[in-house]
Amino acid sequence: MxxxxxxxxxxxxxxxxxxxxxxxxxxxxxxxxxxxxxxxxxxxxxxxxxxxxxxxxxxxxxxxxxxxxxxxxxxxxxxxxxxxxxxxxxxxxxxxxxxxxxxxSLKQKIEESQSISYDGTLLWKISNVQEKMTDAQSERQVSIYSPPFYSSPTGYKMCARVYFYGDGNARRTHMSLFFVLMRSAHDVLLSFPFTYKVTFCLFDQTGEQQHVIDTFRPDPKSSSFQKPQCDMNIASGIPKFVQLDKIQQPNSRYVKENVMFIRVMVDFANLNKTMLPYAVSLNPGLPIYCQQRLIQQRAQLQSQKISETTPMNNHLNTNGNSSTE
CATH class of the missing domain: 1.20.5 (Single alpha-helices involved in coiled-coils or other helix-helix interfaces)
Incomplete structure (x- = not known):
């Protein structure tokens, strides 16, 4: 079990x-x-x-x-x-x-309009002369025009034209200065051709009165002095006005502080040639009526001297003839 x-x-x-x-x-x-x-x-x-x-x-x-x-x-x-x-x-x-x-441009026109002359004379202040000379030499701008001036408020309209480095045969040797007849509102009433003598004066700024003065009489047959058909007639004047070395030399008497002064005078009174240098070199600061009076006085004085000299010369000639006989 x-x-x-x-x-x-x-x-x-x-x-x-x-x-x-x-x-x-x-x-x-x-x-x-x-x-x-x-x-x-x-x-x-x-x-x-x-x-x-x-x-x-x-x-x-x-x-x-x-x-x-x-x-x-x-x-x-x-x-x-x-x-x-x-x-x-x-x-x-x-x-x-x-x-x-x-x-x-407007400022220049206003300044020009305020300084316009109506007595047949122009005092032209040219600034920046050295720059303008350089422009003329390089042919960037060979010439410049002055502001216009008039013979009277209803008279001839004119201006000047300068070639700083010369024009034509005068190029590179002289400064050329020309007169330009311009069209005006009253040309139909004026007498043409323009026949009045024109005198240029480049001022000596040293006070020594060694101004450069030259005069020309317009050619009545030239188209430059007929009634203008456009704004400007062809310029005419003095190609060999002043030698370049006189204005380009250091301390030139004609250029001070890069400024040059040119006076243009149209002789409407038919002044004697001997009076022109005196007339254009008068102090431009004097009123016009004073300048005209001084010119008249100077002209009368010259006439008086001539009148006094003529009888004396006649007397001397008479004495000389009698002694010869």
Whole structure:
């Protein structure tokens, strides 16, 4: 009996062991499955978070793309605006330059109109002589015109023209000075051809009275002195007025502080030739009526001297003839 019991016990022992192993495996499987489930749950949660992040980043990326596109459009518009502003500023600068030139020209015209002479004389102040000489030498601008002047408020209109580096055969050796007859509103009432003597005077600014003075009488057959058919007749005058070295030398008596003074006088009174140097060299600061009176007094004095000298010469000639006989 005991032997049977023992065998029975022995026979049943492996079966218990097998059941325990199965239980252990089942528990391990459950644990692993639980771990896997938890892991999957974690991964699922992470995937959801990633999906949310992807969706958020996609939305942000779209917004950034829109912002970049808007910025690009704004930048393009700003560039266009800058170009338009630059073009506007360039146009404004050009207009300002033109306006400044117009203002300068208007200022010159106003100054000229305020200093217009109506007595047949012109005192012409020429500034920046050295620059004008350089322009004439390089042929950038070979000549300049003076402001106009008149013989009377309803008389002849005239001006002077100077070639600083000479004209024609006088180029590079002399300064040329010419007289120009201009068209005026009263030409139909005036007498032509123009036949009055014209005297030029380049002032000595040292006070030593070594003026350069020259005179010419118009040729009545020349077209320069017929009634003007356009704004200006052809200039005519004295090509070899003064040698260039006299005005180009350092400390020239005729150019001081880069300024030159030229006087033009039209002789409507038919003064004696000996009177012209005196007339053109009178102090220009004196009123016109004073200058005219001084000229008349000088002319009368000369006439008186001539009258006094003539009888004496006749007396000497008479005595000489009688002694010869």
């Amino acid at each position: 005991d032997a049977y019991v023992d065998r029975k016990r022995i026979d049943d022992s492996p079966k218990v062991t097998t059941d325990s192993s199965t239980i252990l495996e089942t528990d391990e499987s459950n644990v692993q499955q639980k771990d896997i489930t938890e892991t999957m749950n974690i991964l699922a949660g992470g995937t959801a978070v990633l999906n949310d992040d992807v969706q958020r980043l996609s939305s942000e990326s779209l917004q950034q793309s829109l912002l970049i596109e808007m910025s690009s459009q704004n930048l393009k518009a700003l560039k266009t605006s800058c170009e338009e502003s630059k073009n506007f500023m360039d146009a404004l600068s050009t207009n300002m330059s033109i306006l400044q030139q117009d203002c300068f």
